[in-house]
Amino acid sequence: SAMSKEQRVLQYVQQNASRGDPDSVLAAVDKFGWETEWAMNLGDVKGAILDRFVKETAPQTMLELGTYMGYSAIRIARLLPETAKFMTVEFDQENAAVAREMIEFAGLQNRIIQITSDTADVIPQLKTKYDVETLDMVFIDHWKDVYVRDIKLLETNKLLRKGTVVVADNIIKPGAPEYAEYVRTCGKYDSTFHESRFEYSNDDIDGLEKSVFRG
Numbered sequence: 513s514a515m516s517k518e519q520r521v522l523q524y525v526q527q528n529a530s531r532g533d534p535d536s537v538l539a540a541v542d543k544f545g546w547e548t549e550w551a552m553n554l555g556d557v558k559g560a561i562l563d564r565f566v567k568e569t570a571p572q573t574m575l576e577l578g579t580y581m582g583y584s585a586i587r588i589a590r591l592l593p594e595t596a597k598f599m600t601v602e603f604d605q606e607n608a609a610v611a612r613e614m615i616e617f618a619g620l621q622n623r624i625i626q627i628t629s630d631t632a633d634v635i636p637q638l639k640t641k642y643d644v645e646t647l648d649m650v651f652i653d654h655w656k657d658v659y660v661r662d663i664k665l666l667e668t669n670k671l672l673r674k675g676t677v678v679v680a681d682n683i684i685k686p687g688a689p690e691y692a693e694y695v696r697t698c699g700k701y702d703s704t705f706h707e708s709r710f711e712y713s714n715d716d717i718d719g720l721e722k723s724v725f726r727g
């Protein structure tokens with residue numbers, strides 16, 4: 513059967529990037545996104561903002577909700593020390609399979625714990641099954657309608673501590689208004705909006721919300 517868009521991106525990476533070189537993998541995905549086929553990767557413009565947050569936070573324990581094809585997982589893992597524990601969760605089996613190959617091509621499979629499951633099932637298991645105490649940083653980029661559900665699950669499962677940094681994509685496009693409202697008004701976070709551009713677009717606005725848990 514014909515290749516999916518995600519498989520076409522993976523093939524482009526395998527044929528145009530250098531194995532074991534994460535930056536060349538990111539550059540190939542971004543080139544494909546700008547020049548050939550749009551895809552919902554975080555992308556280079558918002559990616560640079562996330563890079564800054566990851567460098568500033570230097571997390572030892574990191575969680576990503578929404579792996580998709582692995583672009584932001586590679587983006588994050590390339591900045592983490594070998595000793596860091598980084599889990600990424602993807603619900604869609606086909607996307608997870610593409611991500612696994614993309615992450616392997618980048619040579620980061622030893623730095624990323626890839627979980628294929630519903631985040632609502634994984635979050636309550638992080639302490640017991642994945643030996644997590646608390647999270648230093650979280651990146652939310654899966655489905656806007658469950659952002660609030662999942663950040664509340666992180667709270668009730670005692671996975672956040674004073675200073676945990678929670679970053680969320682797509683605050684403007686497609687928008688996560690209930691999430692933005694929650695983190696900005698619930699009193700548990702110091703939250704800031706970082707305006708940027710939608711992935712692989714010169715015109716559309718989007719942005720990341722950065723919310724620091726007050727503990």
Ligand SMILES: O=c1[nH]cnc2c(O)cc(-c3ccc(F)cc3)c(-c3ccc(F)cc3)c12
Nearest residue numbers: 552553554578653654655656681682685686
């Ligand atoms: O779902 C997403 N998860 C994680 N990141 C996303 C992203 O960065 C962008 C989009 C997006 C796609 C097309 C568009 F016109 C506007 C926004 C989506 C998304 C939203 C609703 C959809 F129905 C399907 C995709 C996601």
Ligand SMILES: [Mg+2]
Nearest residue numbers: 552653681682
């Ligand atoms: Mg996104």
